Amino acid sequence: MVWGKNPVTELLKSGSGVDTVLIAEGMAPAVAAYYTALAKDAGATVKRVHPNKLRLMTGTESHQGVAAFASEIEYVTVDDLMAAAKDKGEAPFLVLSDGIEDPHNLGAVMRSALLCGAHGIVIPKRGGASVTPTVIKSSAGAAERLPVARVANIGETIRRLKEQGVFVYCADMDGVSLRRNNLTGPIALVLGSEGSGVSQLVKKLCDGVVRLDMAAPGTGVDSYNVSVAAGIILYEIQSQRAAQQA
Numbered sequence: 001m002v003w004g005k006n007p008v009t010e011l012l013k014s015g016s017g018v019d020t021v022l023i024a025e026g027m028a029p030a031v032a033a034y035y036t037a038l039a040k041d042a043g044a045t046v047k048r049v050h051p052n053k054l055r056l057m058t059g060t061e062s063h064q065g066v067a068a069f070a071s072e073i074e075y076v077t078v079d080d081l082m083a084a085a086k087d088k089g090e091a092p093f094l095v096l097s098d099g100i101e102d103p104h105n106l107g108a109v110m111r112s113a114l115l116c117g118a119h120g121i122v123i124p125k126r127g128g129a130s131v132t133p134t135v136i137k138s139s140a141g142a143a144e145r146l147p148v149a150r151v152a153n154i155g156e157t158i159r160r161l162k163e164q165g166v167f168v169y170c171a172d173m174d175g176v177s178l179r180r181n182n183l184t185g186p187i188a189l190v191l192g193s194e195g196s197g198v199s200q201l202v203k204k205l206c207d208g209v210v211r212l213d214m215a216a217p218g219t220g221v222d223s224y225n226v227s228v229a230a231g232i233i234l235y236e237i238q239s240q241r242a243a244q245q246a
Contacts, residue, residue: 003058003067012038017071017150019130020044024051024065035066043125043150044068073131073143075150078157081120082164084147088119091186092166093237095121098154098202099128099193100226106131107138108227109191110146114139116238120147124154128193154190158205161188168206170198171229175209183237184244191230197223 002011012018012035021039023032025048032048039046054063078094085092095113100106106129113121129135130150136143151157158168169181170190190206192198203209212229224232 001057001067001069003054003060003063005064005066008035008066008068009038011068011070012042012044017073017075017130018042018044018068019071019132020069021046022049022054022057022067022069023047024049024054024063026051027065031065039068040126043130043152045130071131072133072136073148075131076120076147078122078149078151078160081122081147081149085119090119091184091241092161092164092188093118093186093241094161094166094188095230095234096154096157096168096188096190097121097123097128098170098190098198099124099196100191101129101193101195103129103132103134104138105129105194105225105227107135107140107143109230110135110139110148111142112227112231112234114142114146116234117241118146118234120149122149122151122154122157125150125152155202155205158188158190158202162205162207167208169208169210170203170206171212171233172198172203172209173211173223175211177213178210178233178236181208181210183240187237189230189233189237191226194226 021044023035036046058067082092095118110121131143131148166186166188168188190198212224
């Protein structure tokens with residue numbers, strides 16, 4: 001954690017990962033807008049807090065109304081993830097978050113992704129959870145082992161992956177039953193937010209849509225939790241890839 005106007009400004013402009021920026025309530029609107037804009041460019045979440053909370057968190061009265069949490073991990077690029085797959089002599093296997101908001105869900109997804117052999121996960125700079133201490137704890141340490149890329153635009157990332165021969169699936173209730181899909185070869189799986197699922201724009205960009213069948217329709221429970229769905233689909237991908245190599 002860093003605090004003070006100049007240190008926070010330098011951190012946000014440095015290109016290093018920043019998860020959260022805390023701005024004191026009562027800060028001059030123009031100054032607050034400046035730090036909010038910097039945080040947005042850096043992909044950080046902004047929270048307004050009482051000055052006393054900042055004092056308690058920083059241990060000083062000299063916080064100048066602003067503080068920031070540097071990222072818990074070092075983010076990589078999507079190209080780094082692709083290179084990691086190539087170095088292992090494996091077809092790329094990536095997971096993309098299209099706005100997963102709950103850090104516990106993101107942590108659980110990362111745990112499954114690591115155990116199922118994914119080469120990395122891609123998360124958005126804005127509109128979803130970043131890798132916070134809660135995510136790391138929920139992932140049972142997987143967040144510190146699984147490479148994470150953070151991008152400005154998930155849709156543009158999908159376009160780039162497709163240009164490199166990666167077949168991109170998303171999970172949605174109106175898709176093709178999971179077991180009817182060939183999930184081998186270069187593949188990426190897109191998982192949507194807890195409330196609205198995969199956005200329509202992202203869904204249109206995907207090559208295919210997979211669906212998880214349910215044995216209890218009409219109960220009012222119409223979908224799996226995103227982390228549970230991720231675990232099921234990722235395991236099926238891992239199983240098909242393993243069978244192809246056998």
